[in-house]
Amino acid sequence: MALLTDPLTLPCGVTLPNRLLKSAMTEGLADEQDHATGRLARLYERWSEGGTGTLITGNVMIDRRFLERPGNVVIDHNGGEAQLSHWAMAGQRAGNQLWMQINHPGRQCQKVVSSQPLAPSDVGIKLVGLFGRPRAMTEDDIQRAISGFARVAGVAKATGFSGIQIHAAHGYLISQFLSPLANRRDDDWGGSLENRARFLLTVIRRCRETVGPDFPIALKLNSADFSQGGFSHEDSLQVASWVSDAGIDLLEISGGTYEKLALMGDRDEKLAKASRAREAYFLDYAAGIREVCKVPLAVTGGFRSRSAMQDALDSGALDVVGLARPLCLQPDVRDLLSGEQDAFPSWEKELRIGPGWLGPRSPNRSLRTLNFGLATQWYYQQIIALSEGKTPRPKPGLITPFVRHTVTERRLAKKRVARGS
Template identity: 55%
Template sequence: MPELADHLRLPCGALLPNRIAKAAMTEGLAAADDRANERHARLYRRWAAGGAGLLVTGNVMVDRRWLERPGNVVIEDRRGAAALAEWAKAGTCAGNHLWMQISHPGRQCSRMSSSQPVSASTEGLDLLGLFARPRALTGAEIEDVIRRFATTATIARETGFTGVQVHSAHGYLLAQFLSPVTNHREDEWGGPLENRARLLLEIVRATRRAVGDDFPVAVKLNSADFQKGGFDLPDCVRVAGWLAEEKIDLLEVSGGTYEQPKLFGYEGRAETAAEPQRASTRQREAYFLDYAREIRAAYPLPMMVTGGFRSRAAMAEALAADELDVVGLGRPLCPEPDLPGRLAAGSVVGATPPPPLRFGRSRWAGPASPLMLMKFLNVQGEMAWYYRQILRLADGLAPDPSLSIGRALAAHARDEWRLSRARRRAMAVRRPLVEG
């Protein structure tokens, strides 16, 4: 039975040195030019030294008109390739893999980044008015999105990244096409699941053609979007089967959207339709393990599960039960960047619990609007606390577990606003871009 310290051979032939991965977390380190810089290299050198066999970057955008947040790296062409090469060199300095996560936000593009987002359809994002209503992409624009993913993957390989991950989860553009809640199209990109999955599958095919058969191509897929009438477990299993036919190298299972942030474990673990939750340690910790088990029973795909793992016992138990191949860790690596190496060596029992990160009760008995506001502040505050730890690591500083959630959220909001303003000024002097 595999253990955390064991290597993993991927279908393309690449070898992961152990079974622990740093899952993607948006870094927000790019300046107004949208390019990688020395802070990316410093951060990923730190994480590489921490002992994970695989590091996956945060969202790298394929189109600078639409960002997940200010500070995203954008790759449209080979400008900035030298900094990307430094990032890749630093992020693989311990003999580990560094994969670039490639993404398009679609409608999950806040007003700070664009007032004219795009999506599969015109379904808006109801979240305190922070997101403008999107317009539907045209057929020609969809083909352009496919080309952009392949171009970014090509540059990733050229500059030294050792793999790519196509982001089709968490409510971003590819997940918007997959979900009938956000895809109301009546052309070849909408309707039955075969059509809704077309964009993801065409991107995987174009990416494979661009990088070759010996380079890891992975996909991050929603187990479900946890919305009534949305993308669900049977859909997920069917799409996983199509991805298996494309011979992807690793399928990471996660879930949720901005409206239903199950990926953060908010208000407990995700409820699943697969089976009642068992009382084992791995079941208490891993939000999406039931979904992964359903996929694994149907298709022989290398699997990675991210979301909730904290104890070494739960990770080892899931590996021993052959429920996954790679354990994905995200937030624990912000205050403890060396955690993977200690887990693999068996010198710790698990991640150190963070301080309480809530402004108030997670359940609200009052009207819906205060409930939404409280949820939003708690989710944003938690994210901001971890973002600040990432920034400290990128600046060569030690993490600060004593940071309060209030100070973290205030600093995060200030920095995002300043960067957004600087970026808008920079965009104004670039060549004109047509947004719609």
């Protein structure tokens, strides 16, 4: 049986120092030129020195016109290689892996960035008016996006990152191509699952051609979108089999989209009760994927206790335990790895706008979404504190973080517009 402290050798030959992985979280710490900053370097240096074996960055975008949020790092013929190298060096200070997550938001591009994003089809998102109606991508748009993923993969390797992760989950562009709800095309890029997966498989192939056989390529994939008529678990099983054969080195399992917040543990989603008892939201889904996938698996979502992490490894359903929000409050995992610490501290019960029907367990989906959104911005503030060399101060209360987040986002968006980004 594998232990949390055991190394893991990937198909490409690279060895992970231990079985903990810091999953991607959007940072919003780029400057108005969309370049990496000293704050990003400081943040990842702290996570590196904290002992997590593999760190995955927040999404680095491939097109300056379309961001997940203001403050994303973008690699689009806009320079910034020296800043990327500084980030890569700082984030591997302790001999760990640092992988760049590469992404395109598709229709999940906020209006403050673009009023008309691109997507496989012109199907919008019904979410409090944050997103404009997308334009369906042309063949040229599709080829430019594929080339963008491969180009950024090459820049990641050239600037010192030790691997990449392709983001194909959580409702972003590749996830949109996979979903029959978002992808209503009738050409080679839509219709059958084979056609809907063509974009993803082409991106993997082009990235592998760019970085070579010895450089880790990971993939983040939904176990399901948890939307009726959307990307199903059966679809996920088939895609997992295809990507396993396509030459990736690690598959990270997650789930949900902005519209279906399974990725944040929304109890309205029909996740397995057994997975809840074990903390991991998607562990049961990973067990099915394990049967069809030949590469190592990581599962992210819900882990808090050392015993749950070790039990998940013992079950054989995964090889790597993914962590995200706990590392915003406690970047150092060495006591957890050694067994001196039993679990991460939890602040989830404090992160609510009100008790009962107003809270994150409200029967009203809009209220749940509001709670989860405000809590996310609370965690952003902890990331900012870490990036400034401060100790996180997890005080209850969501309104102040929300105001700070909103002001910061709007200010950076205006600076980008002023520069013509």
